Amino acid sequence: MSGVNRRQWLNRVGAAGVAAVAGTGSSAKGQEPGKPPQAVKPERLALEDFQPKSMLHVPETKMTRSRFPLIDVHTHLTRGARGKNGVTLGEEIKVLASPDDLLPVMDQKNIRLMVSLTGSYGKALEGAIQRLQQAHPDRFMVFTEPAWDQFNRPDYPRWQADEIGRAHRAGAKGLKVLKTLGLYLRENVTSGPLVKIDDPRFDLMWESCAGLNMPVAIHIADPEAFFLPIDRFNERFEELNNHPDWSFYDKDFPSNRELLEARNRVFARHPKVAFMALHVGNNAENLASVSECLDRFPNMSVDLAARIGELGRQPRTARKFFEKYQDRIMFGTDAVPNGTMTPQQVFLPELYEIYYRFLETEDEYFDYAPAPKPPQGRWQIYGLGLPETILRKVYYENAENLLGLKTS
Ligand SMILES: [Zn+2]
Numbered sequence: 001m002s003g004v005n006r007r008q009w010l011n012r013v014g015a016a017g018v019a020a021v022a023g024t025g026s027s028a029k030g031q032e033p034g035k036p037p038q039a040v041k042p043e044r045l046a047l048e049d050f051q052p053k054s055m056l057h058v059p060e061t062k063m064t065r066s067r068f069p070l071i072d073v074h075t076h077l078t079r080g081a082r083g084k085n086g087v088t089l090g091e092e093i094k095v096l097a098s099p100d101d102l103l104p105v106m107d108q109k110n111i112r113l114m115v116s117l118t119g120s121y122g123k124a125l126e127g128a129i130q131r132l133q134q135a136h137p138d139r140f141m142v143f144t145e146p147a148w149d150q151f152n153r154p155d156y157p158r159w160q161a162d163e164i165g166r167a168h169r170a171g172a173k174g175l176k177v178l179k180t181l182g183l184y185l186r187e188n189v190t191s192g193p194l195v196k197i198d199d200p201r202f203d204l205m206w207e208s209c210a211g212l213n214m215p216v217a218i219h220i221a222d223p224e225a226f227f228l229p230i231d232r233f234n235e236r237f238e239e240l241n242n243h244p245d246w247s248f249y250d251k252d253f254p255s256n257r258e259l260l261e262a263r264n265r266v267f268a269r270h271p272k273v274a275f276m277a278l279h280v281g282n283n284a285e286n287l288a289s290v291s292e293c294l295d296r297f298p299n300m301s302v303d304l305a306a307r308i309g310e311l312g313r314q315p316r317t318a319r320k321f322f323e324k325y326q327d328r329i330m331f332g333t334d335a336v337p338n339g340t341m342t343p344q345q346v347f348l349p350e351l352y353e354i355y356y357r358f359l360e361t362e363d364e365y366f367d368y369a370p371a372p373k374p375p376q377g378r379w380q381i382y383g384l385g386l387p388e389t390i391l392r393k394v395y396y397e398n399a400e401n402l403l404g405l406k407t408s
Contacts, residue, residue: 048238051372054380058364061383063356068392069112071399074217074278074305074332075347076339077102077116077140078128085191086184089149091122097337097347099136106139109352112396114335115141115403117176117217121167122147129171141403143217144172146205148185151195161204165212173403174215175205182220182259183248194252197262198269210272215402217303219278221259222248223310223376224285236377260289267297274402276301276330284310287321294325301402303332304394306345308358309368312381319384326390330399331355343371358383359391 078095080088106114119128119142132140144167150156164175181202186192195201197220209216221227225236227248234240240247254262260283267275277300281290284307294300302325304311311318322329333355334345345351350370357363362385369375386394399405 048373054365056365059361060366061357061361061363063353063360065108065110066352066356066395067360067388068395069110070331070395071113071115071403072111072333072335073115073276073330073399073402074303075114075116075335076118077114077132077337078120078124078142079118079336080120080145085186087148087180087186087190088120088145088178089189091120091124091147093118093120093124093128095128095131099132099140101337102347103136103139105347105349109349111352113139113141115143115173115217115399117143117174118145118178119143119172119176120145121163125167125172126170133171133173141173142171143174143176144168144170145176145178146181146202148180149189151185151189151201157201157204160202161208164205164208164214168212168214172214174217175209177216177218177220179219179222181218182262183222183253194254197259198265202266203269206266206270206273210270213404215274215276217276217278218263219282220263221256221282222246224256224283225377227253227256238373238378239376242375264293264297267293267300271297271299274299274301276303276402278303278332279305279334280307280311287311287314287317291321291324294328301328301330301398303330304355305332305334306342306376308355308381309344309374309376309379312358312368312383313379315382315384319386322384322386322390322394326393327398329394330402331359331395343375344369346370359386359394361385 077097078093081092081094082089102114105111116128116132119125121144125142125144129142133142144164146160147163150159153159182194182197185195187195206216223236225234226240226246228234229249230237230240230244230247275297277293281293281300281302283290290302294302333351335347335351336342336345337347339346348370354368354370357366358368358381361383363383365380365382367374368381374380
């Protein structure tokens with residue numbers, strides 16, 4: 001800003017703004033030739049009603065298909081039916097979509113395989129495996145989940161480890177851990193003190209996954225802003241205002257940092273477990289920190305799910321991140337069929353088109369979610385224009401390695 005520093009400039013703009021509101025900016029009546037029109041009192045507009053349309057004239061690439069057939073490692077085609085205080089209770093699941101609904105979209109968008117993470121356990125897991133994975137073995141995979149409501153039983157550590165074995169025999173390809181661990185699960189399941197992520201009562205479960213070669217997809221903590229007050233300084237004010245229960249500020253919640261450190265102790269203690277740290281290691285705002293973790297833990301990889309809004313607003317940093325960790329980043333969306341409450345993860349053709357545009361093109365300043373307003377924060381994103389070798393790895397090669405799929 002030449003000649004004027006930013007504060008002086010803001011002061012001037014501020015003064016002009018005040019004058020305009022008060023209607024004292026001009027004494028001119030009507031519009032004289034060569035003079036600016038009379039200042040008009042600006043309308044007040046609620047933030048929620050603001051839907052600015054970009055006036056940038058830049059290329060817009062329509063991405064109907066991904067360059068390569070991809071594996072979406074992070075979807076939710078079924079999920080726990082009952083819960084209390086954030087903890088899923090019982091094995092019962094809700095089926096969110098049938099293969100008949102999903103396959104046409106998958107074919108149209110070049111999605112070779114979807115991994116449904118929240119497959120529950122026991123009989124419900126068997127049902128999900130039958131409906132998805134056994135019916136279409138090349139198109140769907142199902143992961144199992146810990147039985148949190150069994151946490152109270154005295155033999156839980158052993159029982160849970162054995163349950164992973166039963167799930168594996170039923171066909172489950174991995175274990176999914178929701179942020180329940182660290183943020184919801186309590187000593188008496190839904191009440192009492194929070195259970196720590198690195199609680200030794202889970203050690204046998206982690207080791208069971210290592211022994212069976214089952215990768216662990218783990219979601220720990222949440223965006224940094226979810227741990228801060230919901231106020232005018234919070235960059236995700238609107239999102240948190242829409243979902244106040246997503247806030248982990250105050251109460252008895254640990255800080256974001258404490259949660260990630262506890263997770264890191266688990267990664268260190270179980271080097272034989274392949275951990276896929278979801279949502280860009282749950283720290284997409286801080287790629288320096290994610291990089292540090294990837295350097296420290298060879299057993300860690302990440303997915304992109306529901307975080308292209310973060311990656312795409314730091315395209316230069318993100319591009320370097322993709323170059324350096326190209327063998328450890330996987331394509332994931334967090335897609336939920338009919339998940340209209342969360343447009344950044346709704347299973348729609350438009351969602352996938354945005355991911356393809358972000359990864360493949362150098363388009364500038366576009367929406368990261370198919371929604372009239374950016375749902376996770378008021379910003380736009382920029383494409384990374386990744387080269388073919390990295391695209392192949394991110395779209396499917398890294399997932400093939402993690403999931404033990406043979407490359408033909
Ligand atoms: Zn998810």
